[in-house]
Amino acid sequence: MSAETVRAENPVCQLLERQAADYRGWWWVAPPRDAWLETGQGRAISADLAVREAWQAAGRSALSPFAAGSAGDVGTPAGVVLFWPKSHALGEWWLLWLCATLPEGTPLQLVGENQGGIKRVLKVLAALGLGCRKLDSARRCSLFETRLGRVGIDPDAAWTTFDVELDSERLTLASHPGVFGHGKLDDGTRLLIETLSGEGRAPIGLAGDVLDLGCGDGILAAWLARQGARVTAVDVNAFAVEATRRSLAANGLTGEVAESDVYSALDGRIFDAIVSNPPFHQERAIDYGPAARLILDAPAHLRPGGQLVIVANAFLPYPDLLERAFGGFEILADDRRFRVYRAIRR
Numbered sequence: 001m002s003a004e005t006v007r008a009e010n011p012v013c014q015l016l017e018r019q020a021a022d023y024r025g026w027w028w029v030a031p032p033r034d035a036w037l038e039t040g041q042g043r044a045i046s047a048d049l050a051v052r053e054a055w056q057a058a059g060r061s062a063l064s065p066f067a068a069g070s071a072g073d074v075g076t077p078a079g080v081v082l083f084w085p086k087s088h089a090l091g092e093w094w095l096l097w098l099c100a101t102l103p104e105g106t107p108l109q110l111v112g113e114n115q116g117g118i119k120r121v122l123k124v125l126a127a128l129g130l131g132c133r134k135l136d137s138a139r140r141c142s143l144f145e146t147r148l149g150r151v152g153i154d155p156d157a158a159w160t161t162f163d164v165e166l167d168s169e170r171l172t173l174a175s176h177p178g179v180f181g182h183g184k185l186d187d188g189t190r191l192l193i194e195t196l197s198g199e200g201r202a203p204i205g206l207a208g209d210v211l212d213l214g215c216g217d218g219i220l221a222a223w224l225a226r227q228g229a230r231v232t233a234v235d236v237n238a239f240a241v242e243a244t245r246r247s248l249a250a251n252g253l254t255g256e257v258a259e260s261d262v263y264s265a266l267d268g269r270i271f272d273a274i275v276s277n278p279p280f281h282q283e284r285a286i287d288y289g290p291a292a293r294l295i296l297d298a299p300a301h302l303r304p305g306g307q308l309v310i311v312a313n314a315f316l317p318y319p320d321l322l323e324r325a326f327g328g329f330e331i332l333a334d335d336r337r338f339r340v341y342r343a344i345r346r
């Protein structure tokens with residue numbers, strides 16, 4: 001397929017596609033998956049490893065903000081399009097990061113769905129002293145333009161910590177906009193930890209090499225490391241990976257933490273246990289893809305006798321996947337909202 005024949009599918013990209021703008025040498029910041037973008041011009045800056053791997057597979061340059069912010073040789077873009085994310089706090093972080101990282105005066109376009117709150121960027125930009133004008137709107141999306149300025153706010157100020165109480169345990173967790181849970185313990189994760197620690201039954205002894213898949217702020221990784229497990233924690237989101245590193249350090253714990261699209265960074269690695277509160281959302285849409293890969297490929301990453309323990313909303317269709325992957329499973333806990341499943345590799 002030639003670049004000319006590839007059309008934008010995502011509404012925000014369709015709005016960009018109809019602009020007369022020359023986007024050569026621009027950065028696409030926090031882009032959605034879209035074939036028109038991935039076969040076009042410029043470079044992606046994304047915290048999402050799956051997005052970066054798709055761009056790189058298409059021969060395109062894609063960097064995480066951590067790499068783009070520290071590497072000296074990435075150059076400066078002719079302009080930047082920021083795809084306004086679902087989390088406004090994360091959108092604000094991207095704005096502050098762009099202002100801190102790129103030269104003053106760099107053209108900036110901001111695009112997003114109206115129902116996703118793109119219109120709020122007017123207020124955000126005004127609060128930062130950045131003017132703005134509307135360029136276009138269509139497909140229930142809007143496009144604004146401005147220029148980057150020196151706003152004097154350190155994007156790192158977005159990092160915060162909070163404490164969670166678990167039984168007799170207290171853990172300090174790092175939080176950042178866009179990281180799952182952002183400042184509180186998820187009810188499903190709490191049920192998973194209570195089940196593992198044996199509330200009301202014998203504890204599930206998770207010793208040896210344990211993988212926390214989809215680690216978020218690192219709550220499971222930190223709890224498992226505190227119990228003495230050798231923890232590997234992975235997440236597709238670069239902010240989650242950094243949050244987990246910070247959470248382990250904040251509690252004086254150690255573990256290996258890496259970016260990975262499900263098992264993509266774990267080729268050939270096997271574990272005594274895999275523990276997860278699997279993802280089933282991608283921005284606003286429900287997406288069972290990563291959870292299905294997590295379950296179906298789990299046996300290949302477990303030693304014989306190794307176990308997969310996951311928590312999930314009771315309505316999610318995981319029993320079928322567990323049956324297919326392991327030939328059986330048990331329900332360790334069920335509080336009507338959430339279930340904890342365990343499957344053992346024979």
Ligand SMILES: C[S@@+](CC[C@H](N)C(=O)[O-])C[C@H]1O[C@@H](n2cnc3c(N)ncnc32)[C@H](O)[C@@H]1O
Binds near residue numbers: 050179216
């Ligand atoms: C429900 S949250 C659980 C976070 C944390 N473990 C907890 O219990 O609070 C799911 C996590 O999976 C991550 N995730 C989503 N898609 C992923 C993928 N393809 N590969 C790895 N992690 C993914 C998300 O970024 C999110 O941090």
